[in-house]
Amino acid sequence: MQEVRFRVFRYDPDKDGRRSYQTYTVPTFKGMTVLQGLLHIKEKIDPTLSIRFSCRMATCGSCGMMINGLPRLACYTLIEELKTRTITVEPLRNFPIIKDLVTDFEEFFTKHRWVKPYLIRLDTYEQEKSNVSYRQSDEELEHYIQFAYCIKCGLCYAACPVTATDKEFLGPQALAQAYRYYADSRDEGGVDRLRPLAEGSRLLRCHFAGSCSKVCPKGVDPALAIQLLRREVLLRT
Amino acid sequence: MSRLSIALKTWLIPVRYGLERWSYTLQRVSGVAIILFFVMHIAETGNVVGGPTVWTIPPYEYARQVWNETKEFLANPIFDIGLVLLAFMIFFHTFNGIRLTLVHFGVLLEKPKRPEYPYHPGSMSKAQRALFWLSIVLATAAIIYSLDVFFKVLQI
Ligand code: SF4
Ligand code: FES
Numbered sequence: 230m231q232e233v234r235f236r237v238f239r240y241d242p243d244k245d246g247r248r249s250y251q252t253y254t255v256p257t258f259k260g261m262t263v264l265q266g267l268l269h270i271k272e273k274i275d276p277t278l279s280i281r282f283s284c285r286m287a288t289c290g291s292c293g294m295m296i297n298g299l300p301r302l303a304c305y306t307l308i309e310e311l312k313t314r315t316i317t318v319e320p321l322r323n324f325p326i327i328k329d330l331v332t333d334f335e336e337f338f339t340k341h342r343w344v345k346p347y348l349i350r351l352d353t354y355e356q357e358k359s360n361v362s363y364r365q366s367d368e369e370l371e372h373y374i375q376f377a378y379c380i381k382c383g384l385c386y387a388a389c390p391v392t393a394t395d396k397e398f399l400g401p402q403a404l405a406q407a408y409r410y411y412a413d414s415r416d417e418g419g420v421d422r423l424r425p426l427a428e429g430s431r432l433l434r435c436h437f438a439g440s441c442s443k444v445c446p447k448g449v450d451p452a453l454a455i456q457l458l459r460r461e462v463l464l465r466t
Numbered sequence: 467m468s469r470l471s472i473a474l475k476t477w478l479i480p481v482r483y484g485l486e487r488w489s490y491t492l493q494r495v496s497g498v499a500i501i502l503f504f505v506m507h508i509a510e511t512g513n514v515v516g517g518p519t520v521w522t523i524p525p526y527e528y529a530r531q532v533w534n535e536t537k538e539f540l541a542n543p544i545f546d547i548g549l550v551l552l553a554f555m556i557f558f559h560t561f562n563g564i565r566l567t568l569v570h571f572g573v574l575l576e577k578p579k580r581p582e583y584p585y586h587p588g589s590m591s592k593a594q595r596a597l598f599w600l601s602i603v604l605a606t607a608a609i610i611y612s613l614d615v616f617f618k619v620l621q622i
Contacts, residue, residue: 448581
């Protein structure tokens, strides 16, 4: 059986609050994921290690972390594919750290909520109490379905160089969702969705570094959504 | 990490994130370099008329002396290399800037599609990448031309 070394970022604010790396040796098997490696550490070597995960199948979006310097889902990354004998695991960048590999998503979800990630209907009764179904053609669905695949894992947010330094910028995930609802034929938000985005650096600060789309584990392509959204903002507001 | 070190790291280290991140870094670095050059250029050519003192005395003799000194100071291969690099930066920044403007209007990008594994993001389209490479080619041509101007390497 082969082995790999895990170099894991450690931080515990309740202890000494020091940031350090700890190395563990983990036996591997074919098809083993980074998450399985971390769980081996937690179960067999060091139960004090904190990680967040749930589905183990790239669906819940909770196991995002920096693996060998790139934001990835631990459950969706095979140890084999990394092709290194030492795997460095750190918490996601651009997120405050709670403990070890667990990060705080408060700001991320606040921004997500800020773009109103739901269908807006002009009829207020319908908005609150609707029980009708809305028809949509296949073609209309194609306009936004790609962006509806987002699992809110935050990898794009961790990869974005603009998010790193500008907190007013809403970030790739929230902006992709802003476009996802704007482009939905059932949504009546229209230009009212666009106006708040035209202000300051909320949207326009995107410099098209494309790193979000590079790391998205679901093929959502936030960089594309942001440019399409920006076109609408530039032409319609 | 302090805000400044995060900024420098994300600005200046484009590795691992692909071509668009390189474009981002080069565009920023070239933008800053062009602005710095512009400020230095204004200050240095201001010497021709004797710098800020021109506003107080008719400074012809003084200006000639300062200008000659400036010219001597600038007659240094290090500044020539700086200008050669600047030629690259200006050409790259201009053409890549056109590419970015088009991209910001959604031009050159593919339409949204259902994600099928392995994913090929439509934002990383061939068209916008071709324009990136075109900017690099034009900027490299500018380097070759300016190398010849300053160092007579090619004798074009
Ligand atoms: S857009 Fe992709 S990377 Fe970003 S949160 Fe959604 S699934 Fe994760
Ligand atoms: S554990 Fe759910 S996405 Fe990895």
